[in-house]
Amino acid sequence: MLRHIARRLGSLHGQQIFNGLKGISPDQLLSKEIHRHLQSSLETISPISTTSLWPFSSQPRDFSQPNSSWSPEMRKVYDDYIGLCDTDSENGEKQKGPWRKLPSYNRSIKYATAGIHLSKLIQAKARLFTRNVKDQGATFEYVVFVNKEEKRCVCVFQAGHLLEGAPGHVHGGAIATIIDTVTGTLAGFLSGPIMTANLNIDYRSPMPLGSVVLIHSALDRIERKKTYITCKVTSTDESKLYTEATALFVSIGVGHLFGSRN
Numbered sequence: 001m002l003r004h005i006a007r008r009l010g011s012l013h014g015q016q017i018f019n020g021l022k023g024i025s026p027d028q029l030l031s032k033e034i035h036r037h038l039q040s041s042l043e044t045i046s047p048i049s050t051t052s053l054w055p056f057s058s059q060p061r062d063f064s065q066p067n068s069s070w071s072p073e074m075r076k077v078y079d080d081y082i083g084l085c086d087t088d089s090e091n092g093e094k095q096k097g098p099w100r101k102l103p104s105y106n107r108s109i110k111y112a113t114a115g116i117h118l119s120k121l122i123q124a125k126a127r128l129f130t131r132n133v134k135d136q137g138a139t140f141e142y143v144v145f146v147n148k149e150e151k152r153c154v155c156v157f158q159a160g161h162l163l164e165g166a167p168g169h170v171h172g173g174a175i176a177t178i179i180d181t182v183t184g185t186l187a188g189f190l191s192g193p194i195m196t197a198n199l200n201i202d203y204r205s206p207m208p209l210g211s212v213v214l215i216h217s218a219l220d221r222i223e224r225k226k227t228y229i230t231c232k233v234t235s236t237d238e239s240k241l242y243t244e245a246t247a248l249f250v251s252i253g254v255g256h257l258f259g260s261r262n
């Protein structure tokens with residue numbers, strides 16, 4: 001059953017969640033009571049066996065695609081990184097590139113209509129914080145490229161007008177949000193299911209609203225369940241430093257999200 005939940009929770013890190021569950025018995029992750037609630041909740045998720053493993057009813061929209069709100073600068077940096085990703089050559093062969101664009105959706109699951117514990121986590125109206133405003137360009141416009149070999153990623157981020165903090169500049173909480181998202185994406189990519197345990201941010205210079213910045217994140221080290229990530233936010237030409245951060249992510253079992261301390 002837990003493997004099934006992991007698949008349904010899927011989204012970006014579904015495979016890692018699934019892998020993380022291999023060899024772990026449900027009892028190790030969940031109390032009997034929670035396990036029973038999950039069992040009955042899953043029975044309301046239908047039709048489980050006949051649908052694909054993807055938790056959306058139709059093709060999900062990838063929000064990290066160019067749109068009309070993107071400035072020429074955002075588009076140029078995006079195109080530069082796309083040029084470093086896998087490409088199809090003229091004879092149809094795949095050419096390996098060092099970078100890969102990660103898709104970005106606005107929710108992680110659609111089904112689940114009942115169940116005390118599931119309903120806390122999975123609600124029909126739930127949307128990822130960074131993708132919950134429909135107005136293009138109003139909040140977080142971003143795309144993440146990952147370099148698996150170098151264990152690092154770069155996010156191209158354009159801050160919209162609803163993210164204002166100090167007049168004309170981006171709110172520190174919005175900056176923290178995008179840093180958490182990008183460093184968390186890298187940690188999840190490298191270590192499977194994780195949660196942020198600690199995030200330290202130094203705001204070095206104010207970030208003008210509407211500006212396009214690069215968020216560079218890299219693996220510092222992994223120690224047991226702990227994945228340490230470093231982060232720097234710079235202008236696109238990297239001449240200006242806006243923010244520096246370090247983040248600690250702790251690996252979790254799916255049961256952690258349902259209240260299990262195991």
Ligand SMILES: CCCCCCCC(=O)SCCNC(=O)CCNC(=O)[C@H](O)C(C)(C)COP(=O)(O)OP(=O)(O)OC[C@H]1O[C@@H](n2cnc3c(N)ncnc32)[C@H](O)[C@@H]1OP(=O)(O)O
Nearest residue numbers: 012180181184185195196197198223224225226248250252
């Ligand atoms: C696609 C978008 C990706 C977005 C990513 C966004 C991710 C998020 O924002 S998650 C939301 C914010 N985070 C949370 O709500 C987490 C709340 N906290 C928790 O759930 C738990 O405290 C959690 C998971 C962090 C740690 O769980 P816990 O059971 O304490 O871990 P535990 O097994 O005891 O500790 C593991 C190790 O981490 C260390 N550790 C745990 N918490 C911390 C901390 N805050 N600071 C430093 N070290 C810590 C422990 O000391 C231990 O170290 P060691 O292996 O050396 O003994």
